[in-house]
Amino acid sequence: MIPVPPPINAAQVQPPSRPVKRTSVTGVDNRLPYLLTAINNSPDTHFIVCLHDSEPVMQDGPMCGLVAISMACSLLHGKVLESASPNxxxxxxxxxxxxxxGEMFSAEQLLSLxxxxxxxxxxxxxxxxxxxIISSTIxxxxxxFPYDADKDHSPCQLxxxxxxxxxxxxxxxxxxKKDIDYFIPxxxxxxxxxxxxxxxxxxxLVTRYTESVTEANTWLLCRHGKSRHLGMWSLSNIRQSNANLKEPGPSRIVDDCIIPAGGLVEGLCGKAVLLQKKYTTEMK
Structure with a gap:
């Protein structure tokens, strides 16, 4: 197993936001160095990045789960399959x-859909x-995944x-720096x-990468329906936010929603949905 350096704790740093003019992968590439530099400028450490082609889909109303499905369609199938529209x-x-x-308070139902x-x-x-999670992403x-969104849409605990x-x-x-050599080719x-x-x-490669992963040195690159900007969030912050989903907000009118038996605790708390092409076997 490759030794993992302890120079930085991803849970304690959050890259600041900055507008992105373009929404294609080129625009994402322009933003990514800024996000990385904001959390590390040490010459003794290096980032290994896995990034898949993606474009944002903006939500209209409480449709964040459906928008996430729509973006997942593009990620899984590219242009081979027409993306499912949120509507x-x-x-x-x-x-x-x-x-x-458009609300989706059940991870199981979102998986089924x-x-x-x-x-x-x-x-x-x-x-x-x-x-x-990381091997599947690669x-x-x-x-x-569901989480509590802060004012800048990053994970929080509400x-x-x-x-x-x-x-x-x-x-x-x-x-x-000494652990990077294997990955350079x-x-x-x-x-x-x-x-x-x-x-x-x-x-x-996937095995070697995942052997090096810890909550302290790993971030997920994410998209969601309320921003065209790429999100870069620590595994630790995502996990903690995902685990605190206990009840709908007091401003939400319950009669206007479908909340599964057991509420958010049973429907969302501690859960995520992994989607794969039917013919794809996950590498371990």
């Missing part, structure tokens, strides 16, 4: 009795298994009052970071 997904969710206005509409398979996960699966859905589009790991050197070349991803 189409809303109609299906209403027909299934999962939602009234995703499998039906995206021609994919999926499972429910918890953030206890971070190595499985190999092209989509992780959709007891579920600001429950929101996001989807992963990549991950970032910080390693010491599989990466493009971007100066501020090393970007994994998706055409060179093999099981041995």
């Amino acid at each position: 189409e997904l809303l109609l299906k969710a209403q027909q299934q009795g999962y939602s009234k206005q 995703s499998e039906e509409q995206l021609q994919c398979s999926g499972v429910l996960l918890t953030f206890d298994n971070i190595k499985s 190999t092209g699966s989509s992780l959709l 007891n579920g009052h600001k429950a929101h859905w996001a989807v992963t589009v990549g991950c970032v790991m910080l390693l010491s 599989f990466c493009d050197n971007k100066g501020e970071y090393y970007l994994l070349d998706r055409t060179k991803i093999i099981p041995q």
Whole structure:
């Protein structure tokens, strides 16, 4: 196992926000060095970045879960399969009795809707298994997770009052200079970071990467329906926010929502949805 350096705790730093003019992957690449530099400028550590092509889909109303499904469709299938629109997904969710206005308070129901509409398979996960989450992210699966959104949409802990859905589009790991050598042949050197070349991803690489992952040195790159900006959030902050989803906010009119038996504790708390192409076997 590769030794993991302890120079920085991802849970204690949050990259500041900055507007992004473009929403394509080129625009994301322009923003990413800024996010990375904001949390590390040590010459003795380097970032290994996995980033999948993605574009934001903005939500209209309380449709964050449906928007996350729509973005997951593009991540899984690219242009091979036409992306499911949030409005189409809303109609299906209403027909299934999962939602009234677009709200999705059940991870299990969101998984069921995703499998039906995206021609994919999926499972429910918890953030206890971070190595499985990271290996799946690297190999092209989509992780959709609920969390409490702060004013800047980053994860916080508000007891579920600001429950929101996001989807992963990549991950970032910080390693010491001596631990980076193994990964360099599989990466493009971007100066501020090393970007994994998706055409060179093999099981041995995924194993080596996940062996180095801890909550203290790893971030997820995420998108959600309330911002065109790429989010970069620590695994620790995401896990803690995901685990505190206990009740709807007091401003929410319960009769306008479908809340599963057991409330948010049973529907969302501690849960995430992993989606894969049906013919894809996750690399371990």
